[in-house]
Amino acid sequence: MSDIKVSIEVPIYNLEDYIPRCLDALVGQTLKDIEIILVDDGSKDSAPQIIESYREKYPDIIRTFHKENGGEWSARTYGLKEAKGEYVGFIDSDDVPEVTWAEKLYNAAKEYDADIAFSGYDRIDLDTGKVVAVEMTQYGKMMKEVDWNDDFIVYANPSLWNKIYRRELVKDSEFLPFRGCNDTLFLIRAYMDGAKRLAFIPDVLYHYYLRQSSQIHSLNTKDIENLKKYLLVMKEYSKQIGRYEEYRDTYANMAFLHLGISWAFMLSYDPNVNLRKELKDITKYLNENFPEWRNSKHYSVFHCFPKGFKYILIWGVHLFYKLHLPVVYIRVNRFIRDIIKKEVKW
Numbered sequence: 001m002s003d004i005k006v007s008i009e010v011p012i013y014n015l016e017d018y019i020p021r022c023l024d025a026l027v028g029q030t031l032k033d034i035e036i037i038l039v040d041d042g043s044k045d046s047a048p049q050i051i052e053s054y055r056e057k058y059p060d061i062i063r064t065f066h067k068e069n070g071g072e073w074s075a076r077t078y079g080l081k082e083a084k085g086e087y088v089g090f091i092d093s094d095d096v097p098e099v100t101w102a103e104k105l106y107n108a109a110k111e112y113d114a115d116i117a118f119s120g121y122d123r124i125d126l127d128t129g130k131v132v133a134v135e136m137t138q139y140g141k142m143m144k145e146v147d148w149n150d151d152f153i154v155y156a157n158p159s160l161w162n163k164i165y166r167r168e169l170v171k172d173s174e175f176l177p178f179r180g181c182n183d184t185l186f187l188i189r190a191y192m193d194g195a196k197r198l199a200f201i202p203d204v205l206y207h208y209y210l211r212q213s214s215q216i217h218s219l220n221t222k223d224i225e226n227l228k229k230y231l232l233v234m235k236e237y238s239k240q241i242g243r244y245e246e247y248r249d250t251y252a253n254m255a256f257l258h259l260g261i262s263w264a265f266m267l268s269y270d271p272n273v274n275l276r277k278e279l280k281d282i283t284k285y286l287n288e289n290f291p292e293w294r295n296s297k298h299y300s301v302f303h304c305f306p307k308g309f310k311y312i313l314i315w316g317v318h319l320f321y322k323l324h325l326p327v328v329y330i331r332v333n334r335f336i337r338d339i340i341k342k343e344v345k346w
Contacts, residue, residue: 007085042069
């Protein structure tokens with residue numbers, strides 16, 4: 001059995017200006033029984049030389065790999081197959097984890113015998129350095145059993161970098177070949193493959209930097225079609241393993257939340273898109289493939305209103321879709337984000 005407690009994988013593609021600050025935080029981790037797996041995905045700048053210089057300086061904990069460009073998803077899958085630790089986590093090379101990231105997540109995972117451990121994180125505007133949001137701190141310190149009847153599964157943030165996974169649970173998983181939402185589908189796959197216990201700590205352990213070139217400003221209709229395709233791939237996988245009936249309603253809720261709310265909103269930033277047509281197509285897709293979204297108990301007045309403002313907003317978006325008026329939600333959210341400069345997190 002490996003003595004490595006946490007394997008930390010970092011896909012690398014360019015971003016030479018940001019890599020050193022990320023790697024400095026990783027080599028300074030307070031948990032010493034770690035390995036850092038750096039996968040260069042065919043970078044065109046000095047990133048390969050930078051990561052090799054870190055490997056030469058820290059040969060006991062850093063392993064480097066170089067491959068032809070295949071996309072972030074392929075680099076993550078490559079690194080996952082190389083991991084040897086008891087747990088595995090994923091870091092983006094332009095972000096910065098706290099030096100206690102691995103230790104605190106690992107300790108939480110061990111304390112609760114958890115399959116996945118979650119921490120808090122913040123979002124920082126790269127240009128101004130301003131913290132624009134703090135997330136995943138609201139649960140405090142706790143353990144939660146996975147329950148497909150609980151909408152907690154729907155709303156627990158799926159981002160890769162604020163959590164670690166028991167490697168035995170995910171070692172045979174692969175990231176799907178499209179950009180964006182891979183973290184969501186990876187987490188769903190972990191649930192399907194038997195994740196039972198989730199540990200949460202409120203500490204902000206990860207700093208996610210927002211850049212103007214980020215996905216919210218570059219999502220297009222091809223990305224939407226890919227998400228539709230791979231939602232169905234995961235649906236088919238659940239049938240193959242005999243778990244579809246168990247999680248059908250929850251998965252329909254996830255499909256609506258990510259496709260109908262989050263991605264539809266990001267698509268609105270594409271000036272070339274026919275937004276009304278795309279929203280109509282999204283609604284048609286959900287009706288045909290995930291019809292449970294329309295009458296889900298988790299979007300009812302009785303469920304949402306007692307749970308607070310965020311859930312009331314989601315109830316409102318759900319209502320707009322049922323009234324064939326999703327464009328109203330998009331316009332209101334764009335006003336809040338672009339004019340008032342507030343971010344609504346779902």
